[in-house]
Amino acid sequence: MKPLYIIGAGGAAKEIYLLVKELNKVDHIYEFKGFVDITTERFLQIGGAQHDIINESVLLHESDEKVAIVFGLGDINKLKKIVVQYTDKDIFEFPNIIHPSVQIDESISLGMGNVITTHSVFTVDTVLGSFNYINRGVHLGHDCKIGSYNVINPCSVISGGVTIGDENLIGTNATILQYLEIGSKNKIGAGAVVTKDILDNSCMIGIPAKNIE
Structure with a gap:
């Protein structure tokens, strides 16, 4: 051991x-x-x-x-x-510490030091950097590219083809629609629905999500 x-x-x-x-x-x-x-x-x-x-x-x-x-x-x-x-x-x-209940396809590419908690789902051809914390019940769609040092809170849904940079905090039950690009050092509030690209250093809340910074 x-x-x-x-x-x-x-x-x-x-x-x-x-x-x-x-x-x-x-x-x-x-x-x-x-x-x-x-x-x-x-x-x-x-x-x-x-x-x-x-x-x-x-x-x-x-x-x-x-x-x-x-x-x-x-x-x-x-x-x-x-x-x-x-x-x-x-x-x-x-x-990489991955809970046994996680559904993760063999095509997924992982860096190091990631924590992926219970009942999360990674579908196909997603790339995950290093030292991310993926909380319970998170769904990552196909062809996503996730950087490093991101915290994704419970039950968030990241649709297919989304690109996310580094050091983002994504709140509980947030949704990011398909093929969007999210920069770095952003905060996305709980329950927010992201419908457009986000650059860096934004704080997004609401449906649709708007920047309040």
């Missing part, structure tokens, strides 16, 4: 812990070693059980063990800064 640490000690990290547990029920892949954070707390409580929180400096500067790293962070800006600290070291690996 591969030793695995989860970076973070909040809600997203707890959900990834449960995802890893589900993976191990199907195939014993990972040995969970603990959560990693800068907090002064020593333990994280999950379902009545206590789990170790390891100080980040220990893992970054004192460990020489080859281990798998998963980032349990919902803040895109914080995530990107922390990822750089770990990718600079060759002892760390960044597996």
